[in-house]
Amino acid sequence: MPTGVDAYWLRLGTTMLMYGVLAMSWNFIGGMAGYPSFASAAFFGLGAYAGAVAQKYGLPMVVAWSLAGAVAALFAAALGFALLRLRGHYFAIASLVVAEVLREIVNSATNLTGGGMGLNIPVPQMASIADQARFFYYAMLGVAVLAFGAVLVTQRSRLGFGLRCIQQNESAADMLGVNTTLYKVNAFILSGVFVGVAGAVYASWVHYIEPPDVFDVLYSIKPIVMVLLGGAGTLFGPLIGAALFLSLEELVWRNYLSVHTGVLGLLIVLLVLFLPKGILAFRLRRT
Amino acid sequence: MTTLLQLSGVSRHFGGLKAVSSLDLSVDRGEVIGLIGPNGAGKTTLINLITGVHPATAGTVRFAGEDVTRQQPWQAARRGIARTFQIVQPFPEMTVLENVTAAALFAGGLAYGERAEAAALEHLQFVGLADVAGKRASTLTLAMRKRLELAKGLAMNPKLLLLDEVNAGLHSTEIDHALALIRAIAARGVTILIIEHLMKVVLNLCSRIVVLHHGELIASGDPQSIVRDPRVVQAYLGRRYADASH
Amino acid sequence: MLTFQILANGLVLGGLYACIASGFSLVWGVLNVINILHGSIIVLGGYLAFFAHAKLGIHPFLSILVAAPLFYAAGYVLQRTLINRMIAAPVLLTLSLTFGLDLMAQNGMLLAFTADFRTLIIEPPLGVLALGPVVIPIDRLLAMLLALALTGLLYLLLSRSRIGRAVVAVRMDREAAALMGVSVKRIYAVTFGLGAMMAGVSGTLLAMIYPISPLTGTVYLGKAFVVCVLGGLGSVPGAMVGGIALGIVESFGALWFGPENAATLSFLLLIVVLLVKPTGLLGRKGYE
Numbered sequence: 001m002p003t004g005v006d007a008y009w010l011r012l013g014t015t016m017l018m019y020g021v022l023a024m025s026w027n028f029i030g031g032m033a034g035y036p037s038f039a040s041a042a043f044f045g046l047g048a049y050a051g052a053v054a055q056k057y058g059l060p061m062v063v064a065w066s067l068a069g070a071v072a073a074l075f076a077a078a079l080g081f082a083l084l085r086l087r088g089h090y091f092a093i094a095s096l097v098v099a100e101v102l103r104e105i106v107n108s109a110t111n112l113t114g115g116g117m118g119l120n121i122p123v124p125q126m127a128s129i130a131d132q133a134r135f136f137y138y139a140m141l142g143v144a145v146l147a148f149g150a151v152l153v154t155q156r157s158r159l160g161f162g163l164r165c166i167q168q169n170e171s172a173a174d175m176l177g178v179n180t181t182l183y184k185v186n187a188f189i190l191s192g193v194f195v196g197v198a199g200a201v202y203a204s205w206v207h208y209i210e211p212p213d214v215f216d217v218l219y220s221i222k223p224i225v226m227v228l229l230g231g232a233g234t235l236f237g238p239l240i241g242a243a244l245f246l247s248l249e250e251l252v253w254r255n256y257l258s259v260h261t262g263v264l265g266l267l268i269v270l271l272v273l274f275l276p277k278g279i280l281a282f283r284l285r286r287t
Numbered sequence: 288m289t290t291l292l293q294l295s296g297v298s299r300h301f302g303g304l305k306a307v308s309s310l311d312l313s314v315d316r317g318e319v320i321g322l323i324g325p326n327g328a329g330k331t332t333l334i335n336l337i338t339g340v341h342p343a344t345a346g347t348v349r350f351a352g353e354d355v356t357r358q359q360p361w362q363a364a365r366r367g368i369a370r371t372f373q374i375v376q377p378f379p380e381m382t383v384l385e386n387v388t389a390a391a392l393f394a395g396g397l398a399y400g401e402r403a404e405a406a407a408l409e410h411l412q413f414v415g416l417a418d419v420a421g422k423r424a425s426t427l428t429l430a431m432r433k434r435l436e437l438a439k440g441l442a443m444n445p446k447l448l449l450l451d452e453v454n455a456g457l458h459s460t461e462i463d464h465a466l467a468l469i470r471a472i473a474a475r476g477v478t479i480l481i482i483e484h485l486m487k488v489v490l491n492l493c494s495r496i497v498v499l500h501h502g503e504l505i506a507s508g509d510p511q512s513i514v515r516d517p518r519v520v521q522a523y524l525g526r527r528y529a530d531a532s533h
Numbered sequence: 534m535l536t537f538q539i540l541a542n543g544l545v546l547g548g549l550y551a552c553i554a555s556g557f558s559l560v561w562g563v564l565n566v567i568n569i570l571h572g573s574i575i576v577l578g579g580y581l582a583f584f585a586h587a588k589l590g591i592h593p594f595l596s597i598l599v600a601a602p603l604f605y606a607a608g609y610v611l612q613r614t615l616i617n618r619m620i621a622a623p624v625l626l627t628l629s630l631t632f633g634l635d636l637m638a639q640n641g642m643l644l645a646f647t648a649d650f651r652t653l654i655i656e657p658p659l660g661v662l663a664l665g666p667v668v669i670p671i672d673r674l675l676a677m678l679l680a681l682a683l684t685g686l687l688y689l690l691l692s693r694s695r696i697g698r699a700v701v702a703v704r705m706d707r708e709a710a711a712l713m714g715v716s717v718k719r720i721y722a723v724t725f726g727l728g729a730m731m732a733g734v735s736g737t738l739l740a741m742i743y744p745i746s747p748l749t750g751t752v753y754l755g756k757a758f759v760v761c762v763l764g765g766l767g768s769v770p771g772a773m774v775g776g777i778a779l780g781i782v783e784s785f786g787a788l789w790f791g792p793e794n795a796a797t798l799s800f801l802l803l804i805v806v807l808l809v810k811p812t813g814l815l816g817r818k819g820y821e
Contacts, residue, residue, distance in 0.1 A: 036625040082808055088624045089567055093758055094807050097800045100755065104797035158392060158399040165389050168378035175338065175376075177364035177394030177443065221632060224625065258644060265636025272630045273618060 010133040014205065016246050017140040019226060021198040023238035024147045026223035029191040031232035032160060033184055034167030035084065038096035038220040039076075043195040044202075045099060045215035047072045049106055049113055051200025052121045052209055061124060065139075065200040072196020073189050080188035084181065096220065103215035118210030121203050136205040143201060147194040148239075154190065155235060163187055167233070218261075221268075228271055291316045291447060291478050292337065297346035299332055306332040307502045309346070314447070319469075319479045321489035321510075324499035325522070330482045331373065333499065334449050337480075338363045338370050351446065364394035367446035371436035371453055373482075377424035383435060384420040387411055387442045394443035410438040414468060430461045437468060448472065450481040454488055466491065490514075498522070539784045541667050545677045547780025549739065552680035553753055554760035555687055555772040556731030562767015563704040563724045566616060567624075569631040571732050571757055572750030573638040574604065578736020579745040580646060583653045593653065593741050594679065600733045608729025612722040620721065635750070642747035650744035676738045681773075683734055687727065688769040700724050704767050755796070759803045 022040055029037045047068040054064035083094050106113045113119055126132045154160040162183045165173035174180050203209045222245065223238075230241025252263045292314040299307045307329045314320060322330055335341045337348060339358040348356045350366060358366070369390075377386050387407035397403040411417045414434040419427065427435060433453050440448050450469070454462050462485070469492060473479055483489045489496060489510070496513040498506040500522045506513055513519055557571045581600050585591040615634070619627050659671035691697035702710040703720045711717050743749070756779065764775025779799055786798040 030625070036623075036628065082804075086807060089561070089565075089628075090762075090807055092624055092628055093567070093762070094804055097755075097758065097803055101797055101800045101804070104794065104800075108794060108797075161389065161399065162393065164381065165378055165393075168380055169376055171360075172376040172378065173389075173393075174360040175340075175364060175370065176390050176439070177361050178389075179359075179361050221629075224629060228629070259640055262637045262640030262644075265633040265638075265640065268629050268633030268636070269615075272622075272626050272633065273615070 007130065007133055010130075010137050012246070012250065014133075014137045014140045016243060017137070017144040018198050018202060019222065019242040019246055020144050020239050021140070021147050021194050022219065022223040023226040023230070023242045024144075024151050025191045025193075025195045027151065027191075027227055027232060027238045028154065028163075028187045029184075030224065031227055031234075031238070032154070032163040032167060033187040035184065035187075036088070036092045036095075037188070037191060038092055038217075038224075039079070039098055039188075039192070040195055040223050041099040041215055041217055041219035042079075042095075042102050043072045043076065043192040044199040044219045045102055045106070045211070046075055047196030047199030048203040048209050048214040049119070049199075050196065052119045052203045053112055055121055055204070056119065061204055065197050065204070068200030069193050069197040072199075073193040075196075076189045076192030077185055080185035081181070084184040084188060096217070099215045099217065099220060103211045106211045106215070113211075116211065118208055118213075119203075121207050121209070123207055124204070136201065139201050140198065140205075143194055143197050146197075150190055150194070151235060151238075159183060159186060164233070218264075225264075225268055225271065228275075289316055290314070291318075291351060292480075293349040294337075295347050295349075297336055297343045297348060299329075299336055299341055300344045305502050307336065310502070310504050312497060312504060312507075314478060314480065316446075316478055317473075317476060318495060319473050319493050320481070321493035321496040322480055322482045322499060323484075323486075323489060323496060328499040329502040330499055331451060332502075334370060334451055334480075334482065337447075337449065338368055361393070364443055365396070367444065368449065369394065369440040369443040369445035369447070370449040371433075371440050371451055373451040373455065375429075375432040375436050377427075377432060377435055377439075379423070379425035381424060382421055383411065383416055383424055383427065384408065386424050386435060387438045390439040390442035391444075394445075396444065407438075407442055410441045413441065413471070414438045415464075430457055433457065433465065434468070437465075437472070441472065445477055447478045447480065450479060450483075452482055452484065454483065454485055462488065535788075537667050539788055540781065541664075541669055543781035543784035544777060545669065545673050545780070546783060547777030548677035548681045548684075549735065549742075549776075550756050550760050550779050551773045551776025552684050552731065552735040552738065554757040554764070554776055555684045555769050556728035556735075557754075557757040558761045558764070558766055558768070558772045558775075559687075559691075559700075559731075560725055560728035561761060563700060564612075564616075564620060564721055566620070566627045566725075567631065568725075568728060569628065569635045569754065570638060571728070572752070572754030573635050573642065573747075574608075574729050574732035574750075575736040575739065575753045576642065576745060576747060576750040577638075578604065578733035579653075579740040579743075580642070580651075580736075581733070582737035582740040583651055583745055586653050586655075592655070593737050594675075597679075597683075597734050597737050600737050601730050604733030605726040605730040607726075609722045609726035611729070612725035613718075616725065617718060617721060639747050639750065646747060648746060648748065650746045652744045653740045655741065672741050676741050680735060680738050683731070684769060684773060687731060690727075691769060696720075696723060700727075752796075755800070759799045762803050762806050 026037065026040055029035050050071040051064045051068035054067050055061060059067065079098065083091060086094055107115050124132060124135065126135060162173065162178045165176065165178055166180055166183060170180055199214060226241035226245045227238050229244050231237030248267060253260055256263065290313055294310055294312040297307060297310045324330055332341065336343050339360045339362060343356055347354055350368065355363065355366065378389065384404065384407055387410055388403050391397045391403045391406045392399060397406060408417060408420060411420050414437050416431060416434055416438060419431065424435065437453065454465055457465065466488060469479065481492065493510060495508065496510050497504060498513065498519050505522060506516045506519045553575060557568060560566055560568045578600050582593040582596045585596040586593060616630065619630050655672065662669045662671050662674060691701055699710065699715045699720050700723060702715060703717055707717055760772055760775035760779050763778050764771035782802060783795045783799055787795040790798060
């Protein structure tokens with residue numbers, strides 16, 4: 001019954017939702033709180049491996065996904081308390097390096113993770129390949145809906161308001177009674193938990209993961225580009241950015257595979273240089 | 288009268304520099320105290336010590352009977368210690384109303400929602416900024432920003448309000464306006480500690496004046512006795528007072 | 534005795550790291566820009582040395598004389614045309630800009646040179662220097678000495694020459710330097726040029742020791758990060774101290790925890806130092 005076209009659109013839709021989750025999540029820390037985080041890849045890879053290892057030890061898939069979210073959230077909390085004292089470049093670098101460290105640790109922990117050999121994830125028992133594709137589409141949709149709900153609730157709450165204050169002037173927010181450490185850590189947890197789940201769903205979806213794949217630094221870069229495209233700190237900006245980005249990526253990926261990363265780079269450069277409106281709306285602290 | 292703020296033997300060093308050394312100061316509820324002293328005397332450092340920006344190197348700070356020497360700024364804000372800044376610090380891209388709402392929410396203890404906004408609007412009316420409530424804070428004039436700082440301070444529902452040079456850079460009608468506001472705040476029962484260079488303001492407003500010089504408290508008393516105190520005149524006041532009375 | 538050998542390895546490595554990081558640190562400290570492109574420039578320097586040797590038979594030590602002005606000019610132009618537009622932008626944007634440029638450079642090198650590892654082999658081999666039980670390959674030793682000499686030259690340039698003092702003045706206080714008649718834009722371009730020059734030159738030196746591939750740039754970039762955080766920003770002595778510290782840590786780390794974990798160890802070190810002493814081991818106040 002399902003044609004090849006259906007399978008293509010399902011794959012695209014699932015990827016779109018995953019990108020949406022990445023972008024919305026980054027928006028918590030990068031857009032709302034104004035901290036230039038490059039930690040998305042760390043959360044994604046951690047979630048992917050947590051979910052995969054949990055399934056390897058026989059946990060049901062959905063339980064494994066939830067566990068991956070919990071692991072990512074705990075990791076984000078611990079990391080946040082340590083790193084969010086840093087500002088500007090130092091925070092950016094430290095968050096960038098975290099994914100590298102995790103990747104090497106996963107590489108070395110061969111017994112648990114299969115190391116550089118990668119890890120196979122059991123394929124769910126379903127009637128057809130098409131059913132599987134549909135299942136993962138809805139799973140990713142579920143994660144995206146949860147993330148969107150979290151954005152919605154946060155933006156209309158004390159937490160969201162406090163994060164806006166921090167983004168504008170952190171020390172003034174502190175003087176006004178905002179517990180800045182707690183608020184930033186909360187934003188960091190929110191930026192990690194859904195990415196962790198998305199990583200686990202991704203692992204189950206593709207059946208096989210290896211460290212360079214899921215800890216790819218591009219998972220840290222892409223959400224930033226998407227949010228830049230769509231508008232930071234806003235409700236729909238990250239989703240619009242994700243859709244735009246995926247369209248561009250798909251166009252280039254399908255037609256010019258060998259220059260894929262180069263065109264992505266060019267897109268970033270052009271975006272930064274020639275979209276002053278989008279960038280003016282994007283006020284991150286300089287230090 | 289009961290003691291609200293008690294500093295005992297408080298010191299703060301920056302490297303080898305003693306910004307404040309072994310300072311004792313007691314502030315009663317309802318007092319309006321003027322804190323004066325030449326530039327670099329340690330006035331702003333003292334305020335930073337009280338609000339937890341810099342922890343004291345030695346000594347203790349007690350507020351409403353509680354030891355708060357090691358508190359964080361946000362804890363000070365929630366305990367009822369509000370401050371305004373010499374250099375005003377609004378959230379530039381938020382509206383004037385949002386700026387004051389933030390104060391009411393996070394320090395004033397109000398829940399997120401319309402009540403906090405209503406309270407913020409009241410404070411804006413009090414300082415005369417209700418007309419510009421919807422404007423971005425970055426668009427305000429300096430005098431308006433100073434009043435915004437006052438509104439924020441009030442929205443924090445303070446027991447103690449620390450005013451750091453709220454009149455600097457204002458012209459005389461603006462100063463009169465600010466003076467009237469500060470009096471009205473004091474009449475509500477808020478204890479006020481004000482750093483001020485203009486003697487006209489201090490003598491008009493304060494029930495007591497304390498003088499800081501080289502990080503030490505050299506005199507404390509009612510305005511008349513301070514004006515006559517030879518140590519004060521020698522350290523600082525003579526020239527200033529002469530300037531101010533022209 | 535093993536300790537001495539490891540220490541010697543660490544020192545050799547450290548000299549090269551100092552050279553890798555000095556330009557990166559200078560750009561970060563003076564321009565407040567993290568130049569993600571730095572690693573790819575190093576690799577480009579490597580390719581320059583490789584092809585000069587393979588096609589024209591030029592010794593890598595000599596190709597430095599070509600690499601230095603070439604990379605300086607390229608860096609100068611890049612700063613003037615692109616990066617200067619974003620100099621006052623938030624951290625995220627300057628980082629994204631150099632990141633985008635780096636993706637383009639990596640892709641370009643992959644197309645031009647493929648992902649294959651290339652090795653520059655100098656014939657006849659230079660052999661090893663034996664100091665008692667400690668053995669050092671002479672090519673590495675020479676590369677390290679040259680790296681240190683070039684880093685020292687950069688230091689002399691910054692401290693003695695007029696233009697160098699202007700760079701340092703801009704690093705200390707941009708407004709004051711501008712008031713004294715220094716053209717800040719030009720100094721930024723000069724600084725970025727110097728950074729690119731040091732990267733290109735260290736690439737030609739590294740080509741004698743390590744295989745060259747477009748993707749190794751990331752590894753060098755990682756080293757530059759760690760060295761900067763260890764040594765503090767924007768100063769050549771800081772890069773020297775940080776570089777040698779990293780070289781020694783990595784050598785002993787490889788001994789104690791296995792070579793595959795040496796890089797992880799250095800990244801962990803980076804995070805710990807950032808948290809404990811964000812101004813670097815020399816305690817200089819860096820830019821945030």
